[in-house]
Amino acid sequence: MAATRTLSHTVAVIKINNPPVNALSTPVCQALIKELAEVKKDPSVEAIVLCGANGKFSAGADIREFSSAARRTVSLEDINAEIESTTKPVVAAIEGVALGGGLELALSCHYRVAHIKTVMGLPEVLIGILPAAGGTQRLPRLIGIPAALDIIVRGRHVPATEAFQLGIVDEVVPSSAIAAAVQMARKVIGKPMDSRRLSTNAVQYNINVDAFLDTALEKAKRQFRGAQAPLACIEAVRASAQLPYQRGIEKERQLFASLWATGQPQAQQYAFFSERNVGKWTLPSGERWDNVRPCQIRTAAVIGLGTMGRGIVTSLSKSNIPVIALEQDTKQLDSGKKAVNSLLEREAEKLKKQGNSFAEGNGLGSVHFTLNFEDLKNVDLVIEAVYENMNLKKDIFRKLSSIMKPDAFLCTNTSGLNIDEIASVTNRPQLVIGTHFFSPANIMRLLEVVRGRHTSPTTIATAMSLGKMLGKVAVLVGNCPLFVGNRMLGPYLEQANYLLEEGYYPEEVDQALEEFGFAMGPFRMMDLAGLDVGWRSRMEKGLAGSGVPPGTPARQREGNRYCPLADMLCELGRFGQKSGKGWYQYEKPGGRHAHPDPWVRDFLAKYRKTYNIKQQAVHPEQILQRCLYALINEGFRVLEDGIASGPEDIDVIYNNGYGWPKHRGGPMYYASAVGLHEVLMVLEGYHKANPDVPSMKPSFLLKKLAAVGGPPIKEWRTQLGKLPNKL
Numbered sequence: 096m097a098a099t100r101t102l103s104h105t106v107a108v109i110k111i112n113n114p115p116v117n118a119l120s121t122p123v124c125q126a127l128i129k130e131l132a133e134v135k136k137d138p139s140v141e142a143i144v145l146c147g148a149n150g151k152f153s154a155g156a157d158i159r160e161f162s163s164a165a166r167r168t169v170s171l172e173d174i175n176a177e178i179e180s181t182t183k184p185v186v187a188a189i190e191g192v193a194l195g196g197g198l199e200l201a202l203s204c205h206y207r208v209a210h211i212k213t214v215m216g217l218p219e220v221l222i223g224i225l226p227a228a229g230g231t232q233r234l235p236r237l238i239g240i241p242a243a244l245d246i247i248v249r250g251r252h253v254p255a256t257e258a259f260q261l262g263i264v265d266e267v268v269p270s271s272a273i274a275a276a277v278q279m280a281r282k283v284i285g286k287p288m289d290s291r292r293l294s295t296n297a298v299q300y301n302i303n304v305d306a307f308l309d310t311a312l313e314k315a316k317r318q319f320r321g322a323q324a325p326l327a328c329i330e331a332v333r334a335s336a337q338l339p340y341q342r343g344i345e346k347e348r349q350l351f352a353s354l355w356a357t358g359q360p361q362a363q364q365y366a367f368f369s370e371r372n373v374g375k376w377t378l379p380s381g382e383r384w385d386n387v388r389p390c391q392i393r394t395a396a397v398i399g400l401g402t403m404g405r406g407i408v409t410s411l412s413k414s415n416i417p418v419i420a421l422e423q424d425t426k427q428l429d430s431g432k433k434a435v436n437s438l439l440e441r442e443a444e445k446l447k448k449q450g451n452s453f454a455e456g457n458g459l460g461s462v463h464f465t466l467n468f469e470d471l472k473n474v475d476l477v478i479e480a481v482y483e484n485m486n487l488k489k490d491i492f493r494k495l496s497s498i499m500k501p502d503a504f505l506c507t508n509t510s511g512l513n514i515d516e517i518a519s520v521t522n523r524p525q526l527v528i529g530t531h532f533f534s535p536a537n538i539m540r541l542l543e544v545v546r547g548r549h550t551s552p553t554t555i556a557t558a559m560s561l562g563k564m565l566g567k568v569a570v571l572v573g574n575c576p577l578f579v580g581n582r583m584l585g586p587y588l589e590q591a592n593y594l595l596e597e598g599y600y601p602e603e604v605d606q607a608l609e610e611f612g613f614a615m616g617p618f619r620m621m622d623l624a625g626l627d628v629g630w631r632s633r634m635e636k637g638l639a640g641s642g643v644p645p646g647t648p649a650r651q652r653e654g655n656r657y658c659p660l661a662d663m664l665c666e667l668g669r670f671g672q673k674s675g676k677g678w679y680q681y682e683k684p685g686g687r688h689a690h691p692d693p694w695v696r697d698f699l700a701k702y703r704k705t706y707n708i709k710q711q712a713v714h715p716e717q718i719l720q721r722c723l724y725a726l727i728n729e730g731f732r733v734l735e736d737g738i739a740s741g742p743e744d745i746d747v748i749y750n751n752g753y754g755w756p757k758h759r760g761g762p763m764y765y766a767s768a769v770g771l772h773e774v775l776m777v778l779e780g781y782h783k784a785n786p787d788v789p790s791m792k793p794s795f796l797l798k799k800l801a802a803v804g805g806p807p808i809k810e811w812r813t814q815l816g817k818l819p820n821k822l
């Protein structure tokens with residue numbers, strides 16, 4: 096039953112019942128219409144309470160229905176209008192979540208009572224749409240334009256206590272919201288209801304609405320880089336102030352239709368479900384997320400308090416896991432401790448602001464700082480986060496192997512080293528796993544969980560569950576140099592560098608990719624990460640520095656094209672932000688504001704002259720094609736090699752760890768939207784003209800999928816099923 100009804104004296108309690116989140120699917124909407132019609136005409140009913148089963152009001156419209164062939168036959172706003180116009184008072188009893196259409200439903204009720212641990216909000220913007228069931232018209236009428244705009248445009252979850260302060264709910268209770276709503280319903284029987292019908296009220300404001308919204312629009316254009324939903328939200332809120340309610344609703348509908356036509360909602364909703372699907376890992380041997388139990392992690396340790404280690408310690412503590420943090424000397428321990436404490440203070444401040452919305456017992460886990468490895472011996476899991484050096488990591492794992500209790504999990508936060516080699520020095524390779532965090536680790540949502548050859552299913556389940564505990568999106572990947580995200584980044588950066596050789600400047604390449612929607616272009620990103628990191632790795636591989644065989648042409652390695660520009664900058668001490676100079680110049684070492692550097696322009700001009708490189712007329716559109724298709728092509732190779740189990744995994748990695756614009760779904764989704772044949776043609780053309788750039792040789796899988804007509808992304812797995820799987 097999608098909705099049930101019980102009677103408490105003269106109050107009818109209608110309960111939405113659609114596990115797991117009481118989404119307002121077509122059957123739920125039909126059931127609500129039926130129940131409402133019956134209670135309206137039942138003379139024994141004087142008031143109505145609307146609530147959700149299993150402690151959740153509703154997570155909103157059923158997102159799956161937006162793209163399904165069977166389009167909705169019942170409009171949510173029609174139900175809301177029906178509720179609002181009822182002559183019997185309707186009280187929403189909000190528990191757990193009231194999101195999107197769920198909150199819009201509650202806003203159509205005449206009164207709202209919330210349990211203290213409820214979160215509510217209008218997060219439609221995060222899935223590419225706007226609250227189009229009256230939310231953009233009713234919320235400003237209830238709480239005013241600035242507060243409503245903030246909730247609608249950011250899509251944030253509002254804790255019950257804040258919702259009460261804002262006036263979204265009439266009462267917050269620490270016990271059953273349903274019981275409290277029934278009580279309230281009884282009290283309001285017979286009271287005048289006109290002012291409780293939000294659609295009949297005017298929006299109150301004492302600001303210049305147009306100027307306020309114009310400023311918000313400009314800000315949103317800069318902040319959301321090409322995402323259309325935030326802009327549509329602002330226009331809908333504008334309509335609430337300028338138009339009568341019904342015309343505002345028409346505007347809401349028009350904006351919804353135009354958003355749908357952009358293709359962005361489809362991409363964002365694909366990203367939404369992909370994030371949930373990546374948690375459902377499966378191994379070729381049949382073990383899966385739902386048949387392997389993770390071990391409980393009660394205590395953890397982190398080795399190394401550099402940038403990554405500090406973030407990881409904070410992330411663990413934030414999730415209420417006691418941590419032991421280890422460094423090698425007092426100086427590093429002290430500076431690590433200072434940094435962690437300051438991060439934790441900020442987290443505590445945030446927790447305080449969120450107040451009662453946090454689950455019981457949620458606070459910050461204790462952190463114990465030490466120089467002594469012996470202190471680690473009883474923890475359940477240790478994460479090594481020292482710098483990228485195989486010998487150092489092996490030394491640490493040897494030590495851990497002898498000290499730690501036999502069932503402790505050993506994780507390495509490497510961003511690309513071989514997990515099997517690290518595991519080989521331990522007495523428990525089955526308990527060794529890669530946990531690749533992204534910087535800053537206390538903020539970035541992505542966690543690549545890297546399975547080694549001997550890693551056991553229980554270890555995988557535990558690392559994936561740890562990711563969830565830390566509030567991260569954990570993606571299981573196979574072990575290969577650089578894993579998934581960083582591996583795909585290689586050809587992307589290579590193309591960006593070649594574009595400089597051919598006549599572009601860093602700021603031009605960055606601008607093209609930032610206009611596409613990336614949080615940061617490749618050169619700003621390299622400056623932020625530190626150019627010396629890649630330089631050291633290239634020197635280790637004999638591609639740069641003294642290890643390059645004498646007589647090797649400057650722009651060639653092993654017969655292929657090579658761009659030495661980044662190496663040359665490093666030789667001059669230009670490591671990026673940390674040294675105040677890199678591809679850009681900064682106000683000081685450690686400065687954050689990148690300014691185009693005339694020195695770099697001059698340097699590039701001289702370089703092109705030295706090597707007699709003719710400036711080619713590369714159309715700005717080609718900047719995108721070359722950088723993005725290089726990255727995508729490597730993504731197909733990752734799938735071909737069985738390093739990721741599907742295109743969704745890659746897309747989740749890019750959306751959450753590399754600043755890929757979510758409204759474009761992810762690189763593999765983007766490829767399918769552009770058309771695989773188109774991607775293939777561009778790669779083939781480039782590779783034919785540049786056979787010395789092997790990364791642009793179209794991958795086997797791309798060719799194969801293009802040959803069968805470039806099927807929609809959800810059908811790629813059928814082709815992948817026949818390929819090797821290294822998970």
Ligand SMILES: CCC/C=C/C(=O)SCCNC(=O)CCNC(=O)[C@H](O)C(C)(C)COP(=O)([O-])OP(=O)([O-])OC[C@H]1O[C@@H](n2cnc3c(N)ncnc32)[C@H](O)[C@@H]1OP(=O)([O-])[O-]
Nearest residue numbers: 116118154155156157158159194195196218226227228371
């Ligand atoms: C007409 C226009 C106006 C209205 C528009 C809207 O309302 S748009 C909607 C606006 N609302 C939102 O954007 C809210 C979106 N939802 C959320 O933010 C979170 O799911 C949560 C906070 C409700 C629960 O978090 P949590 O970590 O506890 O759990 P979890 O996240 O793992 O989800 C559990 C399962 O439920 C599934 N599912 C969830 N919601 C929906 C849905 N609306 N629909 C369908 N399915 C949904 C989810 O896929 C997963 O399925 P699986 O994998 O088990 O098959």
